Amino acid sequence: MADGILQVGPLGTVIATVLLGVVAVLAAGFDGAVGARLQGRRALPGAAAPVWEGARLLRQRRRTIVAADSLLWRIGVVGLLVVALLKVAVVPLGAWTVADLSVGVVWFNAMDVMVWALVWLVGWGANSAHALIGGYRFLGQALSYELPLMFALTGPAIAAGSLRVGEVVAAQEELWFVVWMPVAFLVFCAGVVAFSVWGPFGAAAGGDIAGGVLAELSGVDRLLLLAGRYALLSAGAGFAVALFLGGGSGPFAPAWVWTLVKTLAVLAILVGVRRLLPVVRPDRLAEVAWIVVLPAVLLQLLLVSVVVVR
Amino acid sequence: MSPVLDAVFWVLAVISVAAGIAVFRVDSMARATYALAVSFVAVGAMLLLLNLEYIGVITILMMVMEMAVMAIFMIMFMGMNPALMPMSMVHNRVGSLVLALGVFVVLAGGALLVDWPERRGEPAGELTRSLGEAVMGSKMLVMLTVSPLLFATLVAALVLANPRGRYDRFGDDLRATTPRGPGERGEQA
Numbered sequence: 120m121a122d123g124i125l126q127v128g129p130l131g132t133v134i135a136t137v138l139l140g141v142v143a144v145l146a147a148g149f150d151g152a153v154g155a156r157l158q159g160r161r162a163l164p165g166a167a168a169p170v171w172e173g174a175r176l177l178r179q180r181r182r183t184i185v186a187a188d189s190l191l192w193r194i195g196v197v198g199l200l201v202v203a204l205l206k207v208a209v210v211p212l213g214a215w216t217v218a219d220l221s222v223g224v225v226w227f228n229a230m231d232v233m234v235w236a237l238v239w240l241v242g243w244g245a246n247s248a249h250a251l252i253g254g255y256r257f258l259g260q261a262l263s264y265e266l267p268l269m270f271a272l273t274g275p276a277i278a279a280g281s282l283r284v285g286e287v288v289a290a291q292e293e294l295w296f297v298v299w300m301p302v303a304f305l306v307f308c309a310g311v312v313a314f315s316v317w318g319p320f321g322a323a324a325g326g327d328i329a330g331g332v333l334a335e336l337s338g339v340d341r342l343l344l345l346a347g348r349y350a351l352l353s354a355g356a357g358f359a360v361a362l363f364l365g366g367g368s369g370p371f372a373p374a375w376v377w378t379l380v381k382t383l384a385v386l387a388i389l390v391g392v393r394r395l396l397p398v399v400r401p402d403r404l405a406e407v408a409w410i411v412v413l414p415a416v417l418l419q420l421l422l423v424s425v426v427v428v429r
Numbered sequence: 430m431s432p433v434l435d436a437v438f439w440v441l442a443v444i445s446v447a448a449g450i451a452v453f454r455v456d457s458m459a460r461a462t463y464a465l466a467v468s469f470v471a472v473g474a475m476l477l478l479l480n481l482e483y484i485g486v487i488t489i490l491m492m493v494m495e496m497a498v499m500a501i502f503m504i505m506f507m508g509m510n511p512a513l514m515p516m517s518m519v520h521n522r523v524g525s526l527v528l529a530l531g532v533f534v535v536l537a538g539g540a541l542l543v544d545w546p547e548r549r550g551e552p553a554g555e556l557t558r559s560l561g562e563a564v565m566g567s568k569m570l571v572m573l574t575v576s577p578l579l580f581a582t583l584v585a586a587l588v589l590a591n592p593r594g595r596y597d598r599f600g601d602d603l604r605a606t607t608p609r610g611p612g613e614r615g616e617q618a
Contacts, residue, residue, distance in 0.1 A: 188459065191460065194463075198597065209553075221557065222483050225483060225487060226486050229486050230495070232494045232497075236463065236466065240463070259501075265494075282483070282557060
């Protein structure tokens with residue numbers, strides 16, 4: 120167990136769950152506010168819009184589809200939230216963490232691979248062409264973002280000499296990893312946006328295929344999936360803070376406050392990216408990812424390894 | 430092991446076998462694929478019980494990814510796409526049943542009946558690190574032999590599967606400044 124990292128009990132798990140929910144709602148509110156401002160409306164009603172939308176979806180009746188594979192569909196829909204929560208389990212909040220795994224970094228990676236299966240299942244389950252195309256788009260995109268994301272995760276682990284998230288945070292006491300691993304940080308953030316089916320990497324839920332994986336979702340299913348996307352973004356932002364931005368380190372305030380502040384700052388940027396960049400076609404992404412991004416992140420790893428060995 | 434861990438082990442064991450059976454009982458390619466994934470995830474969780482954290486988590490990661498990729502191949506290589514329709518997951522019903530039961534009996538019987546040796550020595554303190562040292566040290570020759578083979582297989586599979594190479598996107602002399610999309614004018618079908 121890393122110095123100063125405390126594993127919390129069952130109550131801590133409940134608090135982590137609630138916290139993830141609150142952060143995800145804040146992310147949705149922020150997106151709503153930005154969207155409203157861009158259309159020249161006032162920000163506050165825009166920020167509240169996701170809440171009303173959530174209430175509407177809770178009351179909406181489920182759409183029934185002929186020959187839908189309901190079991191797999193539901194697993195995919197609920198799974199995103201569950202996976203986001205399992206990711207948060209290894210993210211330290213200041214000195215506390217739900218699970219201080221010795222392979223926390225790999226755990227996070229395994230959970231983001233779960234998203235591959237889940238998004239495809241959402242696309243498959245609906246028995247709808249648009250949704251299925253969306254699911255396959257996501258897999259095509261995943262083939263591009265996953266390897267750079269894995270290598271980006273490797274950087275901080277090499278520098279810290281440990282796969283334990285607490286020790287990765289502790290290793291940044293003198294210098295945050297983002298300073299000398301900017302490429303890995305950017306690639307990781309892009310990976311978070313990609314596994315959250317968000318913004319430039321949201322082709323799987325694109326408007327050109329009637330919403331893709333979202334096409335047939337209604338009522339509480341739709342709410343769970345939309346919430347799952349925000350939760351994945353939130354968990355990814357939290358992990359970026361632990362891996363690259365020094366975790367809870369900062370002056371004046373306690374560590375948990377700094378963790379939250381940094382997480383919200385990263386999250387705001389990740390959410391805002393949606394308004395800045397156009398959607399990237401997965402097949403074009405493949406070219407950039409394999410020919411430009413992958414070598415770049417490998418060079419970053421080389422740099423990190425040389426620094427560590429020296 | 431404590432009774433709780435014993436119970437967890439048995440639950441995982443039953444899940445992995447039941448999901449394995451489900452692979453052949455369901456009538457949909459998607460369900461069979463993910464039943465197999467569940468079976469493997471249960472095995473990965475069992476490895477976690479043995480304190481093999483890295484191997485356990487990596488098993489879960491690889492198996493889920495593998496099944497997702499299998500879904501890609503399922504569409505890519507199955508002509509008229511029966512993958513999307515209900516279909517039987519079994520060929521040669523009797524033969525496969527005999528084979529499966531035979532292998533299960535041999536393996537399970539072997540595991541139960543073999544005279545396991547007493548444990549010698551202690552597990553290394555940091556299992557992940559010693560695993561890494563074994564792979565990068567004494568087992569390096571194996572890795573050096575296996576990886577070029579795997580890599581060659583990957584490249585060959587990609588070449589076979591790729592419907593649009595760079596000549597389709599950038600023209601015969603690779604001079605086009607922007608790549609052509611699928612089905613755009615000037616592309617060979």
